[in-house]
Amino acid sequence: MPEGDTVWLAAKRLHAALAGRTLRRFELRVPRFAAADLTGREVTAVTARGKHLLTRIGGGVTLHSHLRLDGEWLIHRASELPGHRGAAVGRPGRTVRPGRTDRPEHQVRAVLANDEWAAVGYRVHDIALLETAREDTLVGHLGPDLLGPDWDPEEAVRRLTAQPDRAVGEALLDQRNLAGVGNIYKAEILFIQRLNPWAPTAAVPDLRALVDTAHRLLYANRDHPEQSTTGSLRRGEQHWVHGRAGRPCRRCGGRIQVAGQGAAPYARLTFWCPACQPAADQPATDQPEADQPEADQPATDQPTASQPGADQPEADQHGLDQHGLDQHAVDQHAVDQQAAEDPREVVDPGGHRSSSPGKAGTIG
Ligand SMILES: [Zn+2]
DSSP, X not given: OOOHHHHHHXXXXXXXXXXXXXXXXXXXXSGGGTTXXXXXXXXXEEEEETTEEEEEETTTEEEEEEOXXXXXXXEEEGGGSTTBTTBOOSOTTOOSSTTOOOOOGGXXXXXXXXXXXXXXXXXXXXXXEEXXXXXXXXXXXXXXXXXXXXXXXXXXXXXXXXXXXXXXXXXXXXXXXXXXXXXXXXXXXHHHTTOOTTXXXXXXXXXXHHHHHHHHHHHHXXXXXXXXXXXXXXXXXXXXXXXXXXXXXXXXXXXXXXXXXXXXXXXXXXXXXXXXXXXXXXXXXXXXXXXXXXXXXXXXXXXXXXXTTSSOOOOGGGOTTTXXXXXXXXXXXXXXXXXXXXXXXGOOTTSOOTTOTTSTGGGO
């Protein structure tokens, strides 16, 4: 599942490609809205609310979409799309970045094109058209948006406090508390704050510091597709604990653990250092017992059962380690720096942050 910063960047790039331009092509390939045609109207804005994407269109209409686990919007040159103004150029699903995987036509859920750009939603979920004035019916339940203009840390703390018995690892992922944290940031935030993922929120000594850390990490990563919580953009060095099960903790040298947390459909793998993030009855230590599994926690490497179609657990098992990547893998940062001003470079909201395969698998 993409994290809030990924969706924020997708919105920014979609906004650059679509806003202020008239739609020449508008297709929603989902049964309920297949007949909708907003051709001729102008897109006024594309914005993110938590992990939801809102494309606002003239006449007071909003197109809602959500990337969930595998969705992505790609931006093509309009002329590359077959059927656009008679130009049968290019394959549908053609990606703009050389060497990237092509997406098949049947995965297209939405096409919004103007004279210059075509935004194509592949496998995007929860497509809905609604009155802009009624957006809250789809996103009103969300807590304060970490990357929104109205980010309100005190309200986020208030909401977290309202469920004192809830495990902090689950509470951070609940978008009703604060919107934007996904599974990777969850693990990283908890590590930075030295909090055990199963600790109840009531036991968190400084919830404000927790939400401030969340804000700082997402904000720092919002403008570029690479994600790093460590300050390093080198593949294999971008995260403290996420995707690093069995590897040494960068802080204490202990062994990073992984286990399922939460009940379906919200179950996620969570990574943590037992030494740096001890359970309540376990004193913090810099002498980790590296080989001691957490007996009272869910079995490792067994993500809790998911429900198809629901908000599924991220494919965290596709972490760096499982990919067999080492810390000397190619640094793709430079590649991703190309053409930063081209809205198409946005294009990878699906979370295929190229330098971070650990980012929720396919995506994250
Ligand atoms: Zn540690």
